[in-house]
Amino acid sequence: MHGVKSARKLKYKPINVKDAIAEIKDTAELxxxxxxxxxxxxxxxxxxxxxxxxxxxxELIFMARASIxxxxxxxxxxxxxxxxxxxxxxxxxxxxxxVDLAKIQLDNLGLPPAFLKSIHLLEETIVSIIIPQGSEAxxxxxxxxxxxxxxxxxAIKKPRGEWIINPNDDVKVYANDKIIAKGPYQALEEFxxxxxGKHEEFPSLDELEEPKILHMIREIIIEMTVLSxxxxxxxxxxxLFNSKEIAxxxxxxxxxxxxxxxxxxxxxxxxxxxxxxxxxxxxLLRIAYSSEKVSDASKDIAxxxxxxxxxxxxxxxxxKESDEIITRIVIAKGSELDGKTxxxxxxxxxxxxxxxAIKKxxxxxxxxxxxxxxxxxxxxxIIAKGSVEDEDILKRLAGVYxx
Numbered sequence: 001m002h003g004v005k006s007a008r009k010l011k012y013k014p015i016n017v018k019d020a021i022a023e024i025k026d027t028a029e030l031x032x033x034x035x036x037x038x039x040x041x042x043x044x045x046x047x048x049x050x051x052x053x054x055x056x057x058x059e060l061i062f063m064a065r066a067s068i069x070x071x072x073x074x075x076x077x078x079x080x081x082x083x084x085x086x087x088x089x090x091x092x093x094x095x096x097x098x099v100d101l102a103k104i105q106l107d108n109l110g111l112p113p114a115f116l117k118s119i120h121l122l123e124e125t126i127v128s129i130i131i132p133q134g135s136e137a138x139x140x141x142x143x144x145x146x147x148x149x150x151x152x153x154x155a156i157k158k159p160r161g162e163w164i165i166n167p168n169d170d171v172k173v174y175a176n177d178k179i180i181a182k183g184p185y186q187a188l189e190e191f192x193x194x195x196x197g198k199h200e201e202f203p204s205l206d207e208l209e210e211p212k213i214l215h216m217i218r219e220i221i222i223e224m225t226v227l228s229x230x231x232x233x234x235x236x237x238x239x240l241f242n243s244k245e246i247a248x249x250x251x252x253x254x255x256x257x258x259x260x261x262x263x264x265x266x267x268x269x270x271x272x273x274x275x276x277x278x279x280x281x282x283x284l285l286r287i288a289y290s291s292e293k294v295s296d297a298s299k300d301i302a303x304x305x306x307x308x309x310x311x312x313x314x315x316x317x318x319x320k321e322s323d324e325i326i327t328r329i330v331i332a333k334g335s336e337l338d339g340k341t342x343x344x345x346x347x348x349x350x351x352x353x354x355x356x357a358i359k360k361x362x363x364x365x366x367x368x369x370x371x372x373x374x375x376x377x378x379x380x381x382i383i384a385k386g387s388v389e390d391e392d393i394l395k396r397l398a399g400v401y402x403x
Contacts, residue, residue: 010062017071020064021088021318027057028091029232029324030166031098032294033126033154037180038105039287041128045163046155046180050102057095064088080312083304087239087315093297094232097290104287110280111287112214126154126182129195133175137195143169149191150352151183184348184355213271220264221287227253227260228291230368231298233356233385237326238305240319246383249366250302257295264288326356326383327391333378335399343372351394353386 031050038046068085072078104111131137137145142153146169156164156171157178164171173179181191192198231253238247268281275281304311319325331337337345348355357368361379384394395401 010059012066013063015063015067017064017067018314018318018321020060020067021084021315022321022323024057024060024064024088024091025236025319026323027053027060028094028098030154031057031095032101032229033182034165035098035101035290037126037128037154038102039111039283040126041180042105044105045157047102047105049163049165050098051106054095054099057092061088061092076310077312080310083239083309083311084315086304086309087301090235090297090300093300094294097293097297100286100290100293104283108279109283109286110277111283112218112280125184125188126180127151127188127191128178128180129192130178131173131175131195132197135175135195135197137173137179138175139172141169142167142171142173145173145179145194146352149181149183149194150187150349151181151191152352153179153181155180183352187349187352190349211271211274213267213274217264217267217271217284220260220267221284221291224257224260224264224288224291226369227257228294228298230356231257231295233326233354233383234368235298235301236319237328237356237383238302239311240316240326241328242305242311244305246366247302247305249368250298251306254295254299257292261288261292323387324385325388325391326385327353327394329382329384329391329394329398329400331376331378331380331382332399335378336397337376338378338399340376341372342370342374342376345376345397347376347394347397351384351386351397352390353384353394355382355384357383359383 031053034046034050034053037043038050065085065088068081072081103109136148140148142156145151146153153167153173154165156167156173157180158164159176179195183191231250234246234253235250237243238250264285268285272278272281303309337347342355342358347353355370357366358370358374358376359366359381360374361377361381367374382394382398384391386394
C-alpha cells in the first residue's frame, strides 16, 4: 500500500558529508532509473522500492544539511557550502520527480502501448531480459556482465521473486534470473546476443499503428525525457569543471522544455477528444511534468556556476566518488579515436561510457548526444559518464595517459 507517508522523527547522527553527498546523488539517479523501469515493465516492486528509497533520501539529506551547518566556519566557507546545499536541494527535486513517476504504476495510470514500444528511442535505453539456460551469462558476476556488454545492471529478479536492487559487482547471475539493465542503445544488440544468443528486433515506428496526434505526443515526451536526463549530466559537469558555457546550455534546455510542455498540453487536450480512456493521458502528462521537474533541479545546480558561487571542494570529492563519474577528455592527435567517425569508433560500446557531448575543435560548438556520422578529431572535447574503470578505457582510446 502507498499513500501519505507517516512522518518519522529524524535524529542527527555524525556522518561523512562527502560520502553522504555521493550517496544522495547516486540514490536520486537510481530512483529515476527504477521509476522509469516500473513504468516500462509494469513492475510494482520497482515503484515500491522508489518509495522506500525516498525514506533513505530523507535521512541522508537531513544529516547532510545538519553536518554542513555544523561544519561552516566563517562567511567564506558559508558561501561555499551554500552551493553544496543547493546541489542537495536539487537532488531532492530529482527524487521527488522519481516518486511522481513511480506513482504512475502505483496509481494505475495508463500509458498508450505505442509509447512503451518506442522507449528504445531514448539515448540511454532500459531493457528487461530473462537469462535462458545455456546462456553465456549464466554464472558470471555483474561486473563481468557489465564489462562484456557495456550495459549497467540496475536490478536482478531471482526466480523466487526477490529483487536485488543496484547489485554489487561480485553478485552472480544465473539462468532464469530477470535482468534490468541500462545503457547506450548501440550496446543493446550486443547485450541481447550475449545473453540470448540471438538478436532481438525492435518494432519500427511504422509498426506502431498510432494516430498522428499520438505520434506527436510521443515524440514530445521522448524529447522531454532525453533533454531532462541530459540536463542532469550537464549540470553536474558545469559545477565539476566550473563551466559557465555548459551551465548556460542547461538554462537553454529548461527553456526548451517549457516550450515542449506547452505543445504537449495542447496536443493532449486535442487527443482527449478521440479517446475513450483518458486515464492513459494522465500517465503521459505525469511523465512530462516529472521531466520538467528534473530540468528545474538541473537549472538550480547550473545556477551555482552562473551566479558565481564559489564551490566547496567537498562537492568535487563527492562527485568523484559517485557510482558514475562525469569526465572531460581531449582527444590526442594520432590516438585511436582521431580521424574516425563516431560510428566507426564504437566508443560507447567499447568503453561502456555514455557520451554526453562532444565539442568540435573545428567549429568550437557542442554536439549533445552525438550521432554516428560525426567525425572525431584531435583536440575535440568529450564529456562522458560512467565508471572509473570505463574512464580509463576512454582515456586510452583518446590517447590520454595518466602520469
